[in-house]
Amino acid sequence: MPRTELEYPKEPYGTVKRYSPRASYALRTIHTIINTSPILHVSFNDPSPSSSPFPTILPMLGQMGSFARPSADEGDVLDLYLHGYVSSRLINISRQPSSSSTPDAPPPPPGLPVCIAASHLDGLVLALTPNAHSYNYRSAILYGHATLVSDPSERLYAMQLITDGVVPGRWAATRVPPNKGEMASTSVLKVRIATGSAKIRQGPPGDDKGDKEDGEVTGRVWTGVVPVYQVLGEPVAGPYNEVKEVPGYLGEYVRETNGMTREAAFEAAKKVVVKKGGEGE
Amino acid sequence: MPRTELEYPKEPYGTVKRYSPRASYALRTIHTIINTSPILHVSFNDPSPSSSPFPTILPMLGQMGSFARPSADEGDVLDLYLHGYVSSRLINISRQPSSSSTPDAPPPPPGLPVCIAASHLDGLVLALTPNAHSYNYRSAILYGHATLVSDPSERLYAMQLITDGVVPGRWAATRVPPNKGEMASTSVLKVRIATGSAKIRQGPPGDDKGDKEDGEVTGRVWTGVVPVYQVLGEPVAGPYNEVKEVPGYLGEYVRETNGMTREAAFEAAKKVVVKKGGEGE
Numbered sequence: 001m002p003r004t005e006l007e008y009p010k011e012p013y014g015t016v017k018r019y020s021p022r023a024s025y026a027l028r029t030i031h032t033i034i035n036t037s038p039i040l041h042v043s044f045n046d047p048s049p050s051s052s053p054f055p056t057i058l059p060m061l062g063q064m065g066s067f068a069r070p071s072a073d074e075g076d077v078l079d080l081y082l083h084g085y086v087s088s089r090l091i092n093i094s095r096q097p098s099s100s101s102t103p104d105a106p107p108p109p110p111g112l113p114v115c116i117a118a119s120h121l122d123g124l125v126l127a128l129t130p131n132a133h134s135y136n137y138r139s140a141i142l143y144g145h146a147t148l149v150s151d152p153s154e155r156l157y158a159m160q161l162i163t164d165g166v167v168p169g170r171w172a173a174t175r176v177p178p179n180k181g182e183m184a185s186t187s188v189l190k191v192r193i194a195t196g197s198a199k200i201r202q203g204p205p206g207d208d209k210g211d212k213e214d215g216e217v218t219g220r221v222w223t224g225v226v227p228v229y230q231v232l233g234e235p236v237a238g239p240y241n242e243v244k245e246v247p248g249y250l251g252e253y254v255r256e257t258n259g260m261t262r263e264a265a266f267e268a269a270k271k272v273v274v275k276k277g278g279e280g281e
Numbered sequence: 282m283p284r285t286e287l288e289y290p291k292e293p294y295g296t297v298k299r300y301s302p303r304a305s306y307a308l309r310t311i312h313t314i315i316n317t318s319p320i321l322h323v324s325f326n327d328p329s330p331s332s333s334p335f336p337t338i339l340p341m342l343g344q345m346g347s348f349a350r351p352s353a354d355e356g357d358v359l360d361l362y363l364h365g366y367v368s369s370r371l372i373n374i375s376r377q378p379s380s381s382s383t384p385d386a387p388p389p390p391p392g393l394p395v396c397i398a399a400s401h402l403d404g405l406v407l408a409l410t411p412n413a414h415s416y417n418y419r420s421a422i423l424y425g426h427a428t429l430v431s432d433p434s435e436r437l438y439a440m441q442l443i444t445d446g447v448v449p450g451r452w453a454a455t456r457v458p459p460n461k462g463e464m465a466s467t468s469v470l471k472v473r474i475a476t477g478s479a480k481i482r483q484g485p486p487g488d489d490k491g492d493k494e495d496g497e498v499t500g501r502v503w504t505g506v507v508p509v510y511q512v513l514g515e516p517v518a519g520p521y522n523e524v525k526e527v528p529g530y531l532g533e534y535v536r537e538t539n540g541m542t543r544e545a546a547f548e549a550a551k552k553v554v555v556k557k558g559g560e561g562e
Contacts, residue, residue, distance in 0.1 A: 233508035
C-alpha cells in the first residue's frame with residue numbers, strides 16, 4: 001500500500017468541470033467504485049472505415065487488479081480486466097492496433113481507446129423546486145487502452161478475479177479450473193488506465209435562500225432524501241441444484257452486502273455537508 | 282397506441298450479435314427499460330481537433346417522450362430528453378453542427394452522435410462452472426443525434442417529464458413553474474433516435490450436460506440465482522423540511538416500486554426458459 005494516496009493525472013478530457021468540489025482523482029476512491037459496480041458501461045468507437053458516427057456502449061463485468069502484483073490493493077496502480085457475454089465486437093476490434101496516430105506524433109499506446117463508467121445511485125434528493133432536485137450518487141470514469149489478454153495464466157487470474165468479484169469465494173467453490181474448451185472460448189480484455197476521476201454527492205437537499213424563506217413553499221413541499229440501495233434477495237435454487245443448504249460464503253455475502261448498502265444509503269442521506277464556495281445543486 | 286408493435290431498424294452498428302435470441306428491437310421494450318432506469322450512461326466523442334482518442338461517458342437523467350404528442354405511450358416513436366448536472370461539456374458540443382459528413386455523402390442529421398445505455402441487474406446466476414455464470418438483466422441501447430432544446434415550452438415539458446420520472450407527481454407538488462433564472466440556467470438535450478436494441482436474460486443457470494451429469498460436481502456446487510433489486514428506503518426528512526408527514530404520492534411510490542422490483546427479480550430467477558437453438562450462457 002502506498003504511504004500517500006495516489007491520484008490520476010488531470011487530463012483535459014478527464015477533468016470534472018461542474019461542481020468540482022464533488023470530484024476526486026484518488027485511485028482508491030475510483031477503483032472502489034469500479035470494483036463494487038456489478039455492471040460497467042464500456043464505450044468505444046469502431047475504427048473500421050465503414051463504421052457509423054456513433055460510439056457504442058456495452059455493459060460488461062470487470063474488476064481492477066494487478067497480475068504482476070496480485071497483493072496490490074485498491075489504492076495502487078491497477079489494470080482493469082473486462083469480461084462480457086456481449087463483448088465479441090469489442091474483442092475483435094481490440095485485436096487491431098490503435099488507429100489514432102498521426103504522421104508526426106509519437107505512436108499511441110497499443111490497444112483500443114475505451115472509456116469505462118460505473119455509477120451507484122444512493123438516493124433521490126427532493127428539494128423545494130425541480131431545479132434543486134438531485135441524486136446522491138458515487139460515479140467513476142476511467143480512460144484507457146484495451147488489449148486482448150493472450151497469456152493463459154493472466155487470463156486465468158482475471159477470470160478468478162471477476163468471478164470472485166460477483167460473489168467472493170465463488171471461484172474455489174465451483175468446478176475449476178476451466179477445461180481447454182472453456183479457456184479457448186473465454187476472452188478477457190485488459191485496460192491500461194490513462195486517467196480517471198470520481199464524483200460523489202451526499203447529503204440533504206440544498207435549495208436557494210429565497211425558497212427556504214418562503215413559508216408558503218416550505219409549508220407544503222416535503223423535502224429530504226429517499227435512500228436507494230441494491231438488495232440481494234434470498235438465493236433461489238436452480239432446477240438441477242443438489243446442495244440442500246445455501247453455502248456459508250454465499251449466505252454471509254448476501255447478509256453483509258445488504259447491511260452495508262442500506263447503511264451507506266441512509267448515511268449519505270443524513271450526511272452533514274460543509275459547503276465550499278461555488279457549489280450548487 | 283399502434284396496433285402492431287413497432288420495431289427499430291436493424292442497423293449494422295446496432296444489431297445484437299451474440300445470444301441473439303435474447304435480443305429485442307421492440308420500441309416498447311426498449312423505451313420501458315430506458316424510462317425505468319434512474320441513471321442513463323451517455324457516450325459521445327468530442328469533435329474538437331485537439332480532442333483525446335477516447336469517447337466519454339456521462340451519467341445523466343432522461344426520459345422518452347413526445348412534445349408534439351404528449352399522450353404517446355412507450356410503444357410509440359419518441360424522443361429522448363436528457364438532463365444532467367454534469368452535462369455542460371456535452372451541451373456545449375451539441376450546439377455545434379454534426380461533424381461526420383464527407384464531401385459526397387448527404388448531409389448528416391443535425392446534432393451530436395450519441396449512444397445511450399440503460400442496464401438493470403435482476404440477479405446473479407450461479408452455475409457449476411465459472412464459464413456458465415451469468416446475470417439476469419434487462420439492458421437497452423439507443424443511438425441518435427442530440428441537439429439543445431431552445432423552445433422554452435418544450436424545455437418546460439421535458440423538465441416536468443424528467444422530474445416526474447424520478448417520483449411521479451413530484452413536479453406539481455413543488456414550487457413551479459421555474460423562475461426566469463432557473464429556466465435560463467437549465468439545459469435540456471433532445472435525442473432523435475436512429476435505432477436501438479434491448480437484451481434480456483432471465484431464468485436459472487444453464488450448465489453443459491457434462492457438468493450436470495457429474496455427481497461429484499453437482500453434489501458440492503450450489504447452483505441457482507441470487508435475485509437483485511433496487512430498494513427505496515424510508516424517506517429521510519431534510520434539515521429545513523416543515524411538512525410533518527411523508528406525502529401520499531411519495532409514500533405510495535416507495536411502497537409500489539419496492540413491491541414491483543422485488544417481484545420482478547424473483548420472477549426472473551424462477552422463469553422457465555424455453556431454449557432456442559444456438560443459445561448458450
